[in-house]
Amino acid sequence: MSALIEKLLPQVAGEDDGSFGALRRKAQKVLMKHGFPHRKTENWKYLPLGLLEKRTFSDAVPDRAATPSLPTYPFEAGVIHFHNGRLDPDSCRLPDGVSLTGMLPADIDVSALDDTGPADAFAWLNLARFDQGWKLRVDGRPDEPLVVATTCDDEFDVAVHPRLCVELAEGATLTLIETQGGPGAGLINGVLDLRLGARSSLTHVIERCFAETALIQRTAARVSDAAAYRAFILDGGGPLTRQDLVAELVSPGATAGISGVATLSGRALVDYHTAIEHRVGGTESHENFRILADDQSTGVFNGRIHILRGADDSHSQMNTGNLLLSENARINTKPELEIHAEDVTASHGATIGQLDDDARFYLRSRGLSEAQAIALLKYGFAAAVFDTMASGAVRDWLTDRLKEHL
Amino acid sequence: MLNIKNLHVAVGGEEIIKGLDLEVGPGELHAIMGPNGSGKSTLGYALAGRDGYEVTDGSVEFDGRDLLELEVEQRAAAGLFLALQYPVEIPGVNNAYFLRAALNAQRKARGEEEVDSMAFLKTVREQLKALKMDEALLKRAVNEGFSGGEKKRNEIVQLAVLQPKLAILDETDSGLDIDALKLVAEGVNRLRDENRSFIVITHYQRLLEYLVPDRVHVLSDGRIAESGDRSLAQRLEREGYAFLDTAEA
Numbered sequence: 157m158s159a160l161i162e163k164l165l166p167q168v169a170g171e172d173d174g175s176f177g178a179l180r181r182k183a184q185k186v187l188m189k190h191g192f193p194h195r196k197t198e199n200w201k202y203l204p205l206g207l208l209e210k211r212t213f214s215d216a217v218p219d220r221a222a223t224p225s226l227p228t229y230p231f232e233a234g235v236i237h238f239h240n241g242r243l244d245p246d247s248c249r250l251p252d253g254v255s256l257t258g259m260l261p262a263d264i265d266v267s268a269l270d271d272t273g274p275a276d277a278f279a280w281l282n283l284a285r286f287d288q289g290w291k292l293r294v295d296g297r298p299d300e301p302l303v304v305a306t307t308c309d310d311e312f313d314v315a316v317h318p319r320l321c322v323e324l325a326e327g328a329t330l331t332l333i334e335t336q337g338g339p340g341a342g343l344i345n346g347v348l349d350l351r352l353g354a355r356s357s358l359t360h361v362i363e364r365c366f367a368e369t370a371l372i373q374r375t376a377a378r379v380s381d382a383a384a385y386r387a388f389i390l391d392g393g394g395p396l397t398r399q400d401l402v403a404e405l406v407s408p409g410a411t412a413g414i415s416g417v418a419t420l421s422g423r424a425l426v427d428y429h430t431a432i433e434h435r436v437g438g439t440e441s442h443e444n445f446r447i448l449a450d451d452q453s454t455g456v457f458n459g460r461i462h463i464l465r466g467a468d469d470s471h472s473q474m475n476t477g478n479l480l481l482s483e484n485a486r487i488n489t490k491p492e493l494e495i496h497a498e499d500v501t502a503s504h505g506a507t508i509g510q511l512d513d514d515a516r517f518y519l520r521s522r523g524l525s526e527a528q529a530i531a532l533l534k535y536g537f538a539a540a541v542f543d544t545m546a547s548g549a550v551r552d553w554l555t556d557r558l559k560e561h562l
Numbered sequence: 563m564l565n566i567k568n569l570h571v572a573v574g575g576e577e578i579i580k581g582l583d584l585e586v587g588p589g590e591l592h593a594i595m596g597p598n599g600s601g602k603s604t605l606g607y608a609l610a611g612r613d614g615y616e617v618t619d620g621s622v623e624f625d626g627r628d629l630l631e632l633e634v635e636q637r638a639a640a641g642l643f644l645a646l647q648y649p650v651e652i653p654g655v656n657n658a659y660f661l662r663a664a665l666n667a668q669r670k671a672r673g674e675e676e677v678d679s680m681a682f683l684k685t686v687r688e689q690l691k692a693l694k695m696d697e698a699l700l701k702r703a704v705n706e707g708f709s710g711g712e713k714k715r716n717e718i719v720q721l722a723v724l725q726p727k728l729a730i731l732d733e734t735d736s737g738l739d740i741d742a743l744k745l746v747a748e749g750v751n752r753l754r755d756e757n758r759s760f761i762v763i764t765h766y767q768r769l770l771e772y773l774v775p776d777r778v779h780v781l782s783d784g785r786i787a788e789s790g791d792r793s794l795a796q797r798l799e800r801e802g803y804a805f806l807d808t809a810e811a
Contacts, residue, residue, distance in 0.1 A: 512650070513613070514650045515650050515651075515652055517610075517612050517613070517634065517650075518646065518649070518650040518652070519652070519660070519664070520633075520634040520635045520638070521610050521611075521612075521634055521635075521637075521638055521643075521644055521646075522638055522643075522660075522661075522664035522667075522668075522720065522724065523635050523638040523639055523664045523665070523667040523668035523671065523724070524635060524663060524664055524667050525635050525667065526633075526635070528663065528667060532652075532655055532660065532663065533652065533655070535654065535655070536652055536653055536654030536655035536703065537653070537654055538654070539654050540653060540654040540703075
C-alpha cells in the first residue's frame with residue numbers, strides 16, 4: 157500500500173460510527189483496492205501528490221486556544237465558520253430561512269463517484285474519514301448572503317475532511333460565499349454537495365488563497381428543473397490546490413455557469429477539473445476560466461462538457477484564456493466536449509498567451525508606469541470574467557479582492 | 563519645442579530613419595507626408611520611445627530636455643502624446659478608469675495633485691459631446707468593439723484630456739469618413755494654441771484642408787526630402803511622389 161494510504165488512512169472508522177458505518181466501509185474498500193491517483197491517472201497527472209507524501213500530518217486537530225478570528229466582509233452576511241477543520245459554533249450566524257443540522261447517511265450520495273479506479277480516491281477518503289458532516293437547508297430567499305469561512309492557523313498541521321451539503325428548496329435563492337485561507341501546513345480534503353431544487357437559484361462564490369495549506373476539494377452541484385447554478389471563483393492557489401467542480405443538469409431548464417480566475421505567483425499550484433453534465437435536453441451552460449501564472453507557478457484547467465444521449469436542444473459554451481507572466485510559469489489547459497445528442501450548440505475556445513506588447517506600450521505612452529500598465533492589463537484580462545455576476549456589494553468585494561490578488 | 567538633429571532609427575537591425583532633421587516651434591503644426599515605408603510611423607514610435615525602435619544616432623531635444631533619455635511614460639508626463647494609427651484594444655479595462663489613471667499618473671510624475679473626479683468626468687463628457695461620441699463609451703473597455711472611427715475619435719478625447727505640449731497624430735485620418743474627419747480636425751483645432759505643437763502624419767491632403775499646417779515635410783527613405791508651406795501638400799495631391807525620384811536623380 158502506498159505511503160499516502162498509510163499516512164491518510166491510518167485506521168478507518170467503520171466500527172466507531174453506526175450510522176455511517178456502511179458508507180465508510182465501502183469507501184475504505186475502494187481506497188484499499190485502487191489507492192490514490194498517480195501520474196498515470198489521466199485527471200491527476202499534473203498534480204504532484206508527492207508533496208503530500210513528504211508532509212507529516214498530526215493525528216489530532218489542534219485545540220482551540222482562543223476564539224479564532226473571522227475575516228471581515230464589507231457587506232452584511234450570515235456566517236458559518238470552520239477553523240482548523242472544525243465548525244466554530246460561536247461565530248456562526250444563519251440568515252433567516254437557512255438552517256444547519258448534522259448530516260445523515262441519507263444526505264450522502266455516492267452514485268456519481270467512480271469506484272473502479274483511483275480517480276475519486278480523495279472523495280472516498282473524505283467519506284471514510286470525515287469527522288462531522290453538516291447540512292444547510294435553504295427555504296425562501298434570505299435577504300443576505302451566507303459566508304462559509306474556512307480558516308486555519310499556524311498550528312494546523314493535520315489532515316481534515318470537511319463535508320457539507322447545501323440543499324435549496326423549490327424556488328429558494330441563496331448567495332453562498334466560500335472564503336478559504338490561512339497559514340497552516342495541513343491538508344483540507346473537502347466535499348461540498350449542492351442540491352438545487354426546482355426553480356431555485358444559487359450564486360456560489362469561492363475566494364481562496366493558501367500559504368502552506370494543501371487543499372483537495374470536490375464540489376458537486378445537482379441542478380434540477382429550471383434551477384440556476386452560478387459559480388464565481390477567485391483562486392490564488394497554494395502549494396497544492398485541487399478543485400473538482402461538477403455541475404449536473406438533470407431536468408429541463410436547468411442552467412449552470414462557471415466563471416473563474418486563478419491568479420498564481422511564487423510556487424503556487426492550482427489544478428481545476430470542471431465537468432458540466434447535460435443529462436437531459438433543454439439545458440444550458442457556460443464557462444469562462446482564466447489563469448494568470450507568474451514566477452514559477454503552475455495552473456491546470458481541464459474543462460469538460462458532456463452532453464449525454466437524448467439531451468437534445470442543449471446549449472453550452474466554454475472559453476478558457478491563460479496568461480503566462482513569466483518564463484518559468486506553466487499552464488496546462490484542456491477544454492473537452494463530448495456530445496452524444498442532437499440539435500445542440502456547443503463551443504469551446506482556449507488561448508495561452510503573454511501580455512500584449514502593443515497594449516503595454518499604449519498604456520505607457522499615456523503615462524502609466526510599466527508596473528501600472530502590467531497591473532491594469534492583468535486586471536482587464538481577469539475582471540471581465542465576473543461581468544456576468546449581478547452588480548452589488550458582493551461583486552464589488554470580489555473585484556476588490558481580485559485587485560489585491562494581482 | 564522639438565528639435566531633432568540627424569536622427570537615425572533602426573527597427574530589427576534595419577535602418578529606417580536615416581538622418582532626419584526637424585524643428586517644430588511652440589504652437590506650430592507640421593504635417594509629415596510621404597510614400598508607404600518612408601519611415602513616418604517609425605518616427606512617431608521612436609519619439610514616443612517604443613521598444614524595438616532603436617535610436618542609433620542623433621539627438622532629440624523636447625521642451626529643453628533630452629527626450630531620448632526618458633522612458634515612455636516619462637515622455638508622456640513631459641508632454642508628448644502619440645495618437646496611434648491603430649489604437650489598441652484593452653479588454654476589461656474601463657475607458658474612463660484608464661483615462662483617469664493615465665492623467666493622474668502624469669500629474670503625479672509632474673508633482674501635481676490628483677485630478678478631482680467630478681471635474682475629470684465633466685471634462686471627459688464635454689470632449690465626448692464635442693466629438694459626437696456616446697457617453698456610454700466611457701463605461702466600455704478601451705477601444706474594444708469600437709468602430710474604426712470611434713477609435714480615432716477616442717484618441718482625440720485622450721489628447722484633449724491629457725493636454726500634451728506636443729501631439730503626434732499618426733494617420734489619424736485614415737479610415738475616417740468625411741464627417742468623422744471634420745470632427746477630428748475640429749477637435750484638434752480646439753486644442754491649438756500658441757504653446758501646443760502638432761506633428762500630423764498623413765497620406766492625404768484632405769486632412770490639411772481642415773488642419774492648416776505651418777510647414778509640410780515630405781519624408782522619403784528615412785529623410786526629409788522636401789519641406790514647404792501648405793502648397794506642397796496640394797502639389798503632392800496633384801502630382802504624387804514621382805517628383806522625389808526626379809529630385810534624387
